[in-house]
Amino acid sequence: MMRRLYAFLAAATIIALALPGLAQGTLVRFTGQLLDVRNGYVYFTTGDAFKLAPNPTFADYDTGKPTTLQPRPKLFARAIIDPATKLVVQLDLTTRRLPTDTSYTADVKSAVATTATTAKAPEIVGVPLTGKEVPVEFIVTVPPSTPVNSDVYISTDFSGWNPQAIKLDRIDGSRYRVVRRLPSGTKFAYRVTRGSWNSVEVGQDGLEPLTPHLFFVKEVDAQSSPVVVYGWSDNRTNGQQAAQPGAIPTPFNPNPFGGAGLVPPQRATPPGGFPTPRHT
Amino acid sequence: MRRRLALLVVAGCAAFPAAAAARTSATVDGGTIVFFSDTLALIARNGATIRLADGTRGEADAAYVDLKNDRIVLAGHAHIARGTAASSADAIALELGGERVDLLDAATGVTRTTRALGAGTAAEIDAQRFAFPDVDDRGAFIRSRHATIVAHANVRFTPASFPTSVGGVPVPTYLHTFATSAGFGATTLNGATFDQPYGLTGTPTSLTSVHARVEGNSGALALQEQLASGDDAYATAAVDAPLRGFSSGGVTAYRRLSPRYNVLLGAASTYGIRTGDATLSAAFGAAGGRLSYHVQSGGFSSFDASLRSPDFVLPGHATFRLSADTGFDAQRGAGLYPYALLPDGRRYGSVWRHGLDAFLASPIVPLPLGATLSLTLEGSRTWYAFPRHVDAVTASANASKRLSRSVSLFAGYTNAWNAQVFPNQEALFYAPPAVQQLAPDGTPYVGWNAYRGAAVSRYENFDVQVAPPNTSTSVRVSLRHTNDFYQFDGLGRPLWEIRGDVRFRPFPNVGLAFGRTYDFGWAGRRWTPGWSFAITP
Numbered sequence: 001m002m003r004r005l006y007a008f009l010a011a012a013t014i015i016a017l018a019l020p021g022l023a024q025g026t027l028v029r030f031t032g033q034l035l036d037v038r039n040g041y042v043y044f045t046t047g048d049a050f051k052l053a054p055n056p057t058f059a060d061y062d063t064g065k066p067t068t069l070q071p072r073p074k075l076f077a078r079a080i081i082d083p084a085t086k087l088v089v090q091l092d093l094t095t096r097r098l099p100t101d102t103s104y105t106a107d108v109k110s111a112v113a114t115t116a117t118t119a120k121a122p123e124i125v126g127v128p129l130t131g132k133e134v135p136v137e138f139i140v141t142v143p144p145s146t147p148v149n150s151d152v153y154i155s156t157d158f159s160g161w162n163p164q165a166i167k168l169d170r171i172d173g174s175r176y177r178v179v180r181r182l183p184s185g186t187k188f189a190y191r192v193t194r195g196s197w198n199s200v201e202v203g204q205d206g207l208e209p210l211t212p213h214l215f216f217v218k219e220v221d222a223q224s225s226p227v228v229v230y231g232w233s234d235n236r237t238n239g240q241q242a243a244q245p246g247a248i249p250t251p252f253n254p255n256p257f258g259g260a261g262l263v264p265p266q267r268a269t270p271p272g273g274f275p276t277p278r279h280t
Numbered sequence: 281m282r283r284r285l286a287l288l289v290v291a292g293c294a295a296f297p298a299a300a301a302a303r304t305s306a307t308v309d310g311g312t313i314v315f316f317s318d319t320l321a322l323i324a325r326n327g328a329t330i331r332l333a334d335g336t337r338g339e340a341d342a343a344y345v346d347l348k349n350d351r352i353v354l355a356g357h358a359h360i361a362r363g364t365a366a367s368s369a370d371a372i373a374l375e376l377g378g379e380r381v382d383l384l385d386a387a388t389g390v391t392r393t394t395r396a397l398g399a400g401t402a403a404e405i406d407a408q409r410f411a412f413p414d415v416d417d418r419g420a421f422i423r424s425r426h427a428t429i430v431a432h433a434n435v436r437f438t439p440a441s442f443p444t445s446v447g448g449v450p451v452p453t454y455l456h457t458f459a460t461s462a463g464f465g466a467t468t469l470n471g472a473t474f475d476q477p478y479g480l481t482g483t484p485t486s487l488t489s490v491h492a493r494v495e496g497n498s499g500a501l502a503l504q505e506q507l508a509s510g511d512d513a514y515a516t517a518a519v520d521a522p523l524r525g526f527s528s529g530g531v532t533a534y535r536r537l538s539p540r541y542n543v544l545l546g547a548a549s550t551y552g553i554r555t556g557d558a559t560l561s562a563a564f565g566a567a568g569g570r571l572s573y574h575v576q577s578g579g580f581s582s583f584d585a586s587l588r589s590p591d592f593v594l595p596g597h598a599t600f601r602l603s604a605d606t607g608f609d610a611q612r613g614a615g616l617y618p619y620a621l622l623p624d625g626r627r628y629g630s631v632w633r634h635g636l637d638a639f640l641a642s643p644i645v646p647l648p649l650g651a652t653l654s655l656t657l658e659g660s661r662t663w664y665a666f667p668r669h670v671d672a673v674t675a676s677a678n679a680s681k682r683l684s685r686s687v688s689l690f691a692g693y694t695n696a697w698n699a700q701v702f703p704n705q706e707a708l709f710y711a712p713p714a715v716q717q718l719a720p721d722g723t724p725y726v727g728w729n730a731y732r733g734a735a736v737s738r739y740e741n742f743d744v745q746v747a748p749p750n751t752s753t754s755v756r757v758s759l760r761h762t763n764d765f766y767q768f769d770g771l772g773r774p775l776w777e778i779r780g781d782v783r784f785r786p787f788p789n790v791g792l793a794f795g796r797t798y799d800f801g802w803a804g805r806r807w808t809p810g811w812s813f814a815i816t817p
Contacts (some may be wrong), residue, residue, distance in 0.1 A: 131319070131413040135750065144599065144641030144656050148676060148692045149758065158317055160457045160477070161465035167783060167793065169754055170690065171748040172680040173644055174655035179750060186319050186350050189460060197465045203562030206588060207542055208807070211511050212462045230591075242419060 027089070028111070028228045031101040034093075037071040039224050042079060043086055048112050050079055053087040061094035069093040086111040131183040134217050137224045140168060140176045140192050143231050147194075152176040155200075156190040157212070163193040163200070186217040192229050204230040303483070305376050306352075307331045308345060313439065314420035314428055320458055321413055322427060322435065330354070336362045336395055338372060344412050347458065350376035350431055351411050358383075365397035373409040376431050378636035382409055422456065423448060433459050433484040444787045455479030457487055463514025468530030468548060470495065470520065473811065475587050477504075485509060490521075499523045512536040526551045540564070554576055566590035579612030597643040606634045615803060618709065619666055635662035651681040671699045672687040690743040699734035706733065723769075733764035752785035770803025 032044035043049045060067040061078060069075065071091060076098040080090040088111075140152055152168045159165035168176035189212040192201040203209045215225055290382070311326025321344065324330075328343035331350060341356030352358070358372040360381065369391075372461035379394045384405065391400035422775045424437035434457040440520040457464070457479055464487060469475070473692045481488045497659035504518040513535045521527040530548035537543060559572040575581040583702040586605035594600055608630050615625030624627070634670055637660040645653045655677050662670045675696040683689060702709045705788040710732050740761045757780050762773040781795040797808050 043390060075316055131415065132784065136710075145639065146656065148694055148739070149743070155462075157460050157462075158458050160459075160479075161462060162477075162703050163465055167754070169745060170680070170688065170743075171682070172652045173678040180752075181750075183316075183319050185413075188318075189462070191462055191465070193465075196465055196471060200465070203563075204566050204590075206568030207540075207561055208536075210539065212534070227378075 011041045028081050028083055029101055029165070030081065030111075031098050032069055032077070033098075034073055034075045035075050036073060037091075038226070040075070042071065042091060044079075046184050050081060050088045050111055051086070053082070053085070053089045053212075055087055055181060057090040057092060061092040061096070061098070067093055069095070081111045083111065100210070102165075126133050130219065131138075131185055133181040134184050134220060135222045136182050136215075137177065137179045137222070138166075138168065139171075139224065141174055141226070141228045142176065143229060144174065145211050145235055146174075146229075148234065150194050153193050153195055154190050155193050155197075156188050158188050161197075162194050179269075182215050182217045184219045187215070189214050192227060194232060199232050199234040201229040201232050202231045202235075206231060208233065238277070289302045303333070303430060305333055306345070307431065308427040310343065310344065310425065313437070314415070314417050314423045315422040315427070315456070316415060316419065317421040317423065317456065317718065319413070321345070321415065322347060322429075323415065324415075325429075328354070332376070332395075334362070336360065336374075338374070340372070340472070345376075345429065347429065347727055348376070349393060351409065351595070353410055355412055362395060362397055366462065367397050369401075373406075376429070382406065384410055392520055397476045418443075422454065427797060430483060432678045433457065434479065434482040434487075446792065449794075453529040455482060457482050459484055459487065459508065460486070461508035461514070462511050463508030463516075463534065464552075466506065466514050466516050466532060468516055468518045468532050468546070469493070469504065469719065470528065470550070472500070491518075493520070495520075495522055498525065511733070543776055560663075561624065579614070580610070581612070582609045583607045599641045601639045603633065603639075605637075606632070608632045620707075621708065632665040633662050635660060647680065648681070651679055653677065653679045663678075667703045667705065669701050671701070686746055686748045688745045688747075690741070690745065692739075692741045692743075694737075694739040696737045697734065697738075698737070701733055709733070731765065737765070752783070752791055754781075754783040756781045770805065773804075774799040774808075776800040776803040 030044070030048065030050065030177070032046050032048070033046045035043040037052070039051050041049045042052055058067055058069070058233065059065060061076070061180070071077065071093060076094050078092040078098065078101070078132060079088045079093070081087065082089050138154060140154075142150070142152060146152075152170075153164045154166040155161050155163045156165050166178055166180060168178040171177050191209075191212045195198060198267065201206065213225070213227060217223060282600065308322060308324050308328065308330050310324030310328040312325045313322065315322050323345075324343045325341075326415075328340050330338040330343055330345075331813055332724055338352070338354045338358065338360045340354035340358040343355070344353040345351070352691065354372040354374075356370070357368075358370065359368045360366065360372050360374070360383075364398065367381075367383055367402075370386045371384040373382040374380065375385070375430045379396075381393050381395060381397070382403065383391045383393065383400065385391070390403045392403040393400035396814070400781065420443060422437050423441045423443050424439060426438045428436045428438070428759040431433060432454050436453060436455045438453045439450060440452075440454035441450045449749075455478075459482070461484075463798075469491065472493040472495045476492045477817045478492065479487060479489045479781040484506055486508045489504050489506075491500075493500040500520055500522040502518055502520040504516065506514065506516045508514040514534075515531070515533040517529070518529065519529040523587045528548065530546065532544070532545050532546040540563045541738045542561050544557075544559045544561070546555075548555050554577040557572065558576045559570060562569045565767075567590050569587075570584070571705045572584045573581070573585075574583075584605055584607035586603060588603040591599045591601050610630035611617070611620075614620065614630070615622070615628045616631055619625050619628035619631065632761070636657065642653075642655040644654075647653050655675070657675045659673045674694065674696040677691065678690065678692045680691075681689045700709075729776045741758055743756060743758040745754070745756045760775075760777045760779065762775060764772050767773060767775065777797050777799050779797040781793070783791065794811060796811055799808055801807050
């Protein structure tokens with residue numbers, strides 16, 4: 001009797017544990033050509049976008065095993081979506097053109113985060129903007145030629161183009177980041193600087209951009225604004241070594257030490273030696 | 281006396297065009313006016329009165345001016361009048377520059393008319409036009425009772441108070457500029473450890489401002505005039521007068537000639553040295569080129585023509601760039617240094633040079649334990665018409681490690697090798713010094729005798745950054761070690777330094793940033809260059 005009871009309890013436990021999984025249903029799929037993968041979303045050329053799970057699996061489309069391919073535009077992919085969470089848990093990648101898989105069309109719709117639309121942007125049609133504070137993340141990727149230990153700033157029109165208006169924190173060797181809480185509806189223009197207008201960002205062609213970056217804070221929970229800086233206006237390769245404090249001392253940089261007064265070797269030391277520098 | 285007179289003349293010339301062109305769009309009066317610099321929202325309460333440039337006058341319990349979108353909302357017992365025409369409503373929406381006026385009556389709905397306030401027509405309510413933000417006054421940047429608005433340019437508050445949690449900081453008047461032309465960021469002022477501008481007058485295309493500055497260890501006052509035309513052109517002029525020492529001044533003008541070309545002209549006078557520069561930059565797809573000419577008092581001039589390749593992406597996502605330049609250095613009426621050291625030095629009044637530069641950068645490479653590493657290598661050689669060449673090779677490595685969402689570690693190493701080679705003339709240019717070099721404390725420095733034209737500079741840094749997420753607080757401590765060829769008890773860069781930077785937001789509307797550097801065992805010098813300090817919006 002007791003054995004039957006234990007068997008019944010064990011079976012009930014297994015069923016209870018399995019029920020949530022059963023309730024989730026089977027995974028659904030969406031197949032298409034990749035447009036982009038960024039900010040936690042995968043975008044297809046159809047205009048459909050799906051949110052990625054925190055740690056999605058990237059696998060080879062044919063073998064199902066981990067792949068060295070990284071998601072990028074022009075690749076074809078099959079997104080495997082968990083209908084319970086509506087998140088993409090696996091992305092099968094291939095360079096081979098894939099036919100559209102229509103067998104899951106009805107199930108996929110509920111997981112689409114955004115889709116192709118001709119609707120106007122909220123700032124144009126006047127979606128109600130409550131002015132709630134929205135965390136806006138600015139991520140700036142700087143070029144490798146950026147001097148070591150540089151500080152990077154954002155200069156905005158609402159701060160009178162102060163070149164040090166918003167200072168960014170460094171993430172790693174090439175990226176800087178800051179989060180500012182801005183009211184929804186805020187619309188502004190900005191440029192990236194290294195603290196001075198003599199060291200402002202330039203475009204890929206080496207010239208200052210025709211227009212600043214424009215940004216509009218939408219009525220959302222959070223927003224991100226990634227920016228790539230291709231170069232700085234003060235980058236001068238092959239430049240002459242300036243005779244200035246801190247420059248590499250050579251006889252042809254005769255006074256690199258400011259007030260210390262070091263001179264070319266031909267000149268005699270003044271009586272009493274050089275004055276001890278205090279502050280430069 | 282001449283300097284003061286020049287300062288007055290420049291001040292007058294700078295202020296005149298801006299003042300003459302300024303055209304007020306509206307004035308706002310209220311028992312209380314609060315202004316938010318991030319959204320450019322101006323809200324008047326306790327009885328608001330708005331006067332527009334065409335004579336339209338509006339009154340209400342409260343008023344909201346959206347300076348970004350030129351939108352005005354009068355709310356509560358709203359009344360608008362122009363000449364003999366007048367209308368009243370529960371709320372009125374109008375525009376700074378447009379003719380449309382919407383009157384909202386809680387009982388009858390919206391009536392649409394124009395600034396002439398003729399007979400209106402019934403219309404659907406456009407909720408966005410009547411949106412009145414629910415803001416927290418504690419985050420206001422400025423409090424005032426009177427505001428004068430120049431659309432797309434600036435707003436002047438009279439008087440103005442900058443609220444803090446312990447009381448306001450009052451000033452008689454304050455001009456806040458929000459002109460959209462990025463050219464207003466340009467300046468000819470030199471770098472300073474503190475620079476606080478104070479606007480005098482402004483229009484959508486000009487701004488005249490005074491700058492209170494700290495340059496090194498001395499205070500300075502500067503006057504600056506800026507002119508901008510969209511994002512295509514700007515001109516700026518400034519006179520900087522330290523409270524002791526020399527004054528300096530400069531003019532810069534920029535013009536985007538086409539999507540592929542721009543030109544930059546500049547002139548400056550600092551410590552009695554006058555300089556002039558002209559640069560033409562061109563873009564050829566992702567490649568670029570530049571022609572530049574520099575001239576300065578004393579007869580020195582230089583010309584440079586350079587070409588830069590695009591960034592080539594190598595296997596493994598490394599990038600590679602080549603650049604080349606050619607030009608000359610010239611000294612009028614004398615030999616060019618260092619060739620002037622030669623017995624026939626006067627022959628070398630101008631010397632041509634040609635250079636090549638290669639730059640290689642690795643991608644961000646992941647390391648064990650979640651760290652990352654990036655590497656760069658740059659090498660260049662410049663050949664001179666006189667038998668001489670200059671080589672430089674610089675390698676750097678930067679590693680980073682994020683310990684948590686708040687704490688990050690950074691380490692960097694830079695090795696720079698520079699050499700100046702004078703074939704067959706080494707003995708002349710690198711002769712042992714006839715007189716022994718003396719360090720600042722009077723002791724001989726024998727290392728200089730070893731100098732044969734090449735030197736290595738090494739620089740290492742280790743940084744700790746603490747930046748809690750979702751706050752405006754950041755602390756950064758940086759330990760730096762420099763190892764140069766010529767570095768001796770106060771000469772050259774300090775051996776060991778530690779620098780601290782702190783950034784925080786003591787009040788909702790004001791941020792502060794402090795920084796200071798301490799030198800270890802460096803000729804008795806400890807703190808350089810004193811405090812750096814900034815007020816941020």
